[in-house]
Amino acid sequence: MTAEPLTVVIADDHARLRARVREALEAGGCTVLGEAATAEQAVQLVAQHGPRVALLDINMPGDGLAAARRISTDHPDTAVVMLTQSEEDEDLFDSLRAGASGYLLKDTDPADLPGALEGVLRGEAALAPALVSRVVQEFRTSRPRRSAAASLLTNRELQVMELLASGRSTNEVATELFLSTTTVRVHVSAVLRKLRVTDRESAFRVLRGR
Structure with a gap:
C-alpha cells in the first residue's frame, strides 16, 4: 500500500525562500499544495486544500501567529509548524500556545525539512536544537498555577x-x-x-x- 503523501502549504512573504523550501520538500517526497505570502492567504489555502502540514513564517504580513491560531482551531487535522528567523522566547512560546507543533529557524538545512515534518505527523515536536533547552527550562520554571501542559x-x-x-x-x-x-x-x-x-x-x- 502506498503511504499517504505528506502534503504541505508554505506561507512566507519572501518568494525566494518559498522556492527553496518548496524545492527541498518536493525533493524529499512531499507534495506542496500551494504557497501564500500573507497570513490570510495561508488560512484560505489550508481551508481550500486541507494539507497535513502548514509551514508558516511568524512575521509575514497579517501575523503568522494569528494564522497559526486560526488554522489550529478551525482545521485541527492540519499540523502547524513555524519557520522563522526569530529566536525570541516570546515568539517561541506564543507559537506553541497558538497550536504550533514545531518551531524551526530559517537557517535550518532545507534538506532536513521533510524529515522534520514527517516527525511532526508521528507526534514528535519539531524544534530547532538551539531552542530545546529553553522549552525544557520554561516547563521546569512554569508558574505554580500554570502547569507545563x-x-x-x-x-x-x-x-x-x-x-x-x-x-x-x-x-x-x-x-x-x-x-x-x-x-x-x-x-x-x-x-x-x-x-x-x-x-x-x-x-x-x-x-x-x-
Whole structure:
C-alpha cells in the first residue's frame, strides 16, 4: 500500500525562500499544495486544500501567529509548524500556545525539512536544537498555577477545560463564554491534540499533573 503523501502549504512573504523550501520538500517526497505570502492567504489555502502540514513564517504580513491560531482551531487535522528567523522566547512560546507543533529557524538545512515534518505527523515536536533547552527550562520554571501542559494552551482553551472539569455541559460552557457549542467542541479537540490524549478525562488528568 502506498503511504499517504505528506502534503504541505508554505506561507512566507519572501518568494525566494518559498522556492527553496518548496524545492527541498518536493525533493524529499512531499507534495506542496500551494504557497501564500500573507497570513490570510495561508488560512484560505489550508481551508481550500486541507494539507497535513502548514509551514508558516511568524512575521509575514497579517501575523503568522494569528494564522497559526486560526488554522489550529478551525482545521485541527492540519499540523502547524513555524519557520522563522526569530529566536525570541516570546515568539517561541506564543507559537506553541497558538497550536504550533514545531518551531524551526530559517537557517535550518532545507534538506532536513521533510524529515522534520514527517516527525511532526508521528507526534514528535519539531524544534530547532538551539531552542530545546529553553522549552525544557520554561516547563521546569512554569508558574505554580500554570502547569507545563497548561502552558501549551490558549487562555480560552483553559477556560473551556476548567468549566468542563467543574461539571458544566458543553451547552452551559457555550452560554457562559458566549460561544457556539461548535466552537466549544473545536477548542476541546485542539486541547486533546495539543496534550496528545484521546478524551476529556485524560486531558483533565494531564492538566492536573496526575
